[in-house]
Amino acid sequence: MAIRIGAMSCLLALAPVRAQADHQHGMVAGGGGDATSFAAGVSLIAAQFDTMSYGGDYQAVVPSLRWGRGRFAGSASLGLYRLQENGRELYGLGDAVVHGQLTLVHHHAVAAGAAVAVSAPTGDHLAGLGMGHVMIMPAAWGRWTVGRVTLDGSAGYGRALGSAASHHSHGAWPLVDPMNFAEVTWTASGEIPLARVLRAGGRLSGGVPVGAEGETRVVAGVRVLWNAGQVDTAFELQTGLAGDPFTIRGVFETALRF
Amino acid sequence: MRQLVVTLCCLVACGGPGTPAPTETVCPDPDPNTLTYDNFGMQFMSDYCIQCHDSGLVRSERNGAPLYHDFDSLLGVVQVANHIDEQAGFGAAAENTFMPPSRCPSVPGGKLDRDCKRPSDDERRKLAEWIACELGRPHTF
Secondary structure, rough: OHHHHHHHHHHEEEHEEEEEEHOOOOOOOOOOOOEEEEEEEEEEEEEEEEEEOOEEEEEEEEEEEEEEEEEEEEEEEOOEEEEEEEOEEEEEEEEEEEEEEEEEEEEEOEEEEEEEEEOOOOEEEOOOOOOOOOEEEEEEEEEEOOOEEEEEEEEEEEEOOOOOOOOOOOOOOOOOOOOEEEEEEEEEEEEEEOOOEEEEEEEEEEEOOOOOOOOEEEEEEEEEEEEEEEEEEHHHHHHEEEOOOOEEEEEEEEEEEE | HHHHHHHHHHHHHOOOOOOOOOOOOOOOOOOOOOHHHHHHHHHHHHOOOOHHHHHHOOOOOOOOOOOOOOOOOHHHHHOOHHHHHHHHHHHHOOEEEOOOOOOEEEOOOEEEEEOOOOOOHHHHHHHHHHHHHHHHOOOOO
């Protein structure tokens, strides 16, 4: 029971910051029990960017729904953005993202599994709010707990469905969450409890383009997560180290489990 | 779940809300030199583009136009000629109407306070042909 509650807590608290602020996967340990759990959350995002062709900032509200049962978990989210790019201000939806996950191994301190995220091009790709393609992003993930420290990692592949010729060529794109047309994705993170309801950690993530065009992208972030009853809350401060994804970005997320 | 799959398939099949595409316009051989920067390109850019795509405009004045896409000179046009073709040109392979946008500034760098002038279909075809020919001409920038 304790494992199930702990794992589900991780799922509900960590998945949003990882899966909804990025196009990338939100790999988390699955439960192992049979209870079904739901959560509704919202992320608030604010970022500044400075790419080869564009400078500006954006803010977003990203509602999400999540579900977990035993080895399975899933989530869906769709963000509403305000984007300011080179002096133009606009509002619009981002790309809708659906994420599914399966835990294949869960043995004491080790867990591993597979996940897939799919994004639909609901965002205006010409304005920088979306990829302009359906994206398929399968991945493998693992988690290892060593004493008080929990380490997570994932490796995957993301690819747009459609023609690469139509992909944007103004540098990092879309502005609100850049990805390459085809890329290898990765994440590595660590986390440690600071108090009974408070944890802190750091994360690196990135993408390496597959094919002739694209840019290697690396993002670093630090975060704190806290729990109050059925409410899980997290804040992550991120910076782009390579590939101009953004200069700085903050993601505040809270979710209610029921 | 079934509705989600159908929706995703539709988005894949439709390719989203529209994508800029090359017009695949080819300059006649030999180049007739009927469309040039002086007799067509400069006026086209002045009428429809440089209110935002001007090298003298800083980021905050460009109303969303990307940097290094400045059409107040032939050099600026030639450097990203394929983008212009994909955004505004008409040809056998595509008819692109992504640019100009719906709203434009009255003065370069100003607020979006008026509806943009729209090129005619014929002007868009001439734009694609001029670009195709101009790229094959000798330049001494």
